[in-house]
Amino acid sequence: MKPTVIHLVGLTLGLFIGILTSKFELTSRMYIEIWRLQTVHDRNNRPRGTEGLPLGLIVPETDLYQRRLWGDPSEDLPDAPSRYLVTFTVGIKQKELVNKAVSKFPANWTILLFHYDGVIDQWDDLEWSKTAIHISASKQPKWWYVKRFLHPNVVAPYDYVFVWDEDLDLENFDAEKYIELVRKYGLEISQPALGPSDREPQWRMTKRREDVEMHNSTQEREGRCTSPILPPCAGFVEIMAPVFSRKAWRCVWHMIQNDLVHGWGLDLNLHRCAQPGYEKIGVVDSQWITHMRVPSLGEQGEIRNGAYAWEEVQSRCLLEFQIFNGRVHDALRSETASLPHV
Structure with missing residues (x-):
């Protein structure tokens, strides 16, 4: 009888140890797999070139808040820093x-001013200008500036970004x-x-309606719209005066072409960055502006072949429009071709 009891005890003990060992091995493998996946995740989410830095030291975003040269850095900003960025190209x-x-x-x-004429000092007599941010590059238009200085990681703290022209009456x-109202209508x-101005807006969509707070569709001139839910209807x-949410701007910034500085064609493709566009894009009627149509940027062009400076700028705009539309067409065709065939 004794050998039988001993055998049973040994068998039970062996089974118990086996179960513990299996659970330990399973738990170990589980933790190793979790660690491996976390490592892969961290590696994939690191900005390129930061592999030598500990993850906790990486700061991928910045802002345009101005700081002091003295004191405690944690006390530089007010309790509620600005959540809105307003830019003018002037x-x-x-x-x-x-x-x-x-x-x-x-x-x-x-407030951020982009100076296309290189003149900054003559703004100093305006009180607000002393705390505004000024960036200057001669003969460069709005979309050249925003591509280079308004990267999504720079404007990440702002809920909304205004990218406006200079010739607006507010x-x-x-x-x-x-x-x-923008928040109300999403x-x-x-x-x-x-x-109202001395000229009709180029697009009916942007013309003010007096009976509503906001509208996001219109009846355009015949032949302008391929669909009632697509631009420009x-x-x-x-x-000239778009306002972007943080989310939309991250998309729009990537659509802005580095070599196309006038932005022609962007307006007809903004819906790709706020879908569905017929709901997420709109014109606010109860807060309206007047476009003064001052052609001052055109004066920054170069006189060539007997043409006026503004005519050369206009020619460049039209050429960029054709180039951009071609790139959109090619990109969409390439995207479609890469889809799996069913």
């Missing part, structure tokens, strides 16, 4: 118009009420409606 000839425009925005919003515009890309704003 020349000194439109100083008065820009000054009036900036006065329509709250003092704690971030007498009937309230920035805070505008943002309220707009990712928007613009204020264009009020819906999902459309112009490039």
